[in-house]
Amino acid sequence: MTILDEAPALIESERESAPVQRKRKRTPLTWFRGGGLSNLLFLAPMIIVFAVFSWSPIIRSFIMSFQKTNLITTSWVGLDNFERVLSDPLLGTAIVNTLYFALLALVFGFPIPLLLAVLMSEVKRAKGLYSALAYLPVVIPPVVAVLLWKFFYDASPTGVFNTILGWVGIAPQPWLQSGASAMPSLVIEATWAAAGGSIIIYLAALLSVPPELYDAAEVDGASVWRKVWHVTLPQLRGVLFIMLILQVIATAQVFLEPFLFTGGGPNNATVTMLMLIYRYAFQNSLGGNYGEATALSVMLAIVLAILSFIYFKVTERWSSN
């Protein structure tokens, strides 16, 4: 990426500044005359803010995962934090729950927006209205959406969803109250809240499918379903892959839904990785186990960083085409 970006710049600067100029000695005065100070003035806000609020916290998290700190005294404890985190019986639960959330989010959140986008692009009329309607849930602040759905999920027979189920003769569901249905309930809300964004992305991708491919498929006598299967889906491969990775990265860090819907219950059925990190660090008002919290975040981050890297490499190739 950087190599690609810098290459034209190098060529350009070599063309502009003749080799004679290059050999001239660099002094603070030439630096200033060359605009060095104003360059620095423009970049300084970013450098300062990133140094304090991004770069140093990132480095600090790696250091802190080997330390024990109570904000006043700090001592090195080697791998103690990692050992303690890995032997926490809740860790297994949290990993399973997070994977379960990610899996359900894929099952619900992947085909539904894709199907809607394909239908919306085929209907052709009122596309702007459809996009706007589909995108509305994304605009609602997530906290409001969760609290609203929490009311919808009322487990009594007069709850909103239970009333609707009653119309078609389905018995009232416990929704958030039972360990088995709590996680699917969270995922349904999360899917509803995020589907609009995916639909807009798929719609844009569908526009870029070359229409000649459909013509060619028809010449070969392909039916509508075969066109979808052999032309549309393969053409969307790149976007689908990107959306998959983005979704996995996002779901691995899910916090808001379990925190506000269930607080991790019932019976730890919705404790996710980030909930666990939050509990280590912030639940105890006397001061958290910051070391253990960072140890767990670093382990999670390494897995996610690999995924982000793959995502970046793929989008880079994708956008250069």
Added chain:
Amino acid sequence: MSTVTRPLRRRKPTDAEPDVDRGILSGFDRRKRSVRATMGGVHVLLFGGLVIAGLGPILWLAKAAVTSTQDTISHPIDLWPNGVDWANLSQAWFEVHIDQYFLNTLILAFGSWLFSLFIATTAGYGLSVLKPRYAGILNAAVLGTLFVPSVVLLVPLYLTIVHPPVGTSLLNNYLAVWLPAATNAFNILLVKRFFDSLPREVFEAARTDGAGPFRLFWSIVLPMSRPILGVVSVFAIIASLKDYLWPMLVLPDPAVQPLGVRLPAIQSQVELDMFLAALAISTIIPIVLFLAFQRVFLRSAGLGGAVKG
């Protein structure tokens, strides 16, 4: 209503038959009676489904905001309330102090927007147009943070806020939200890429006319960059309105908390009708923003939606 513009490369259909503005279904398919019936059905289902799923909860909330608690609990899905109770809204606004939290929300969003835009444009300009020797390293360092999931930052960033390198604790200070919000590598990347695509000849012409780096930035580069500034603004404001965990951690004092953080806390303290009215009030800003800047929103969403969580 905005319509999605089609890429220009599609030729105008010379003849009605070989339509190039086509999707999966061909013009021939569309004339078939069975296909037309199916598409008609799809149209109805799609419209109905999107209205129920997209607009339904918002309309329900709007209705519940002016309905008495008793009514909402016993008949949750009546289409029309049994008597409108406007007092809910004013009670929520004044008695639950939604006015204060609403103001806090606006201040937080405005500050995040201002800092994000300032950092993204100055950094983008520095990295793309001015390009000092160290720009490559800086660019790599900024891009590198894209690979670090936000979960890593949670604890060390919190401790940085509690004990900043200079001055006293930033807890309950809006800077604790504004400044970390500005460290968004994705925004910088977007702006830098846009600046990269601006014609260099214009910059050269301005420099020949004696424009310094500040003049070039303010009078040439920024006015040429309105589209990307709109996108970054939408990202920054929406991210600020959506954030929950971070403002909850660094703004423990209820007096300075935004609506989003305050709502879960007041749920147990107020009656249901007032609470639902409060929820309705907090959706107003984002919905109005969306309706006003719909095209920017949808274009930003189509940009890959790659704002990482």
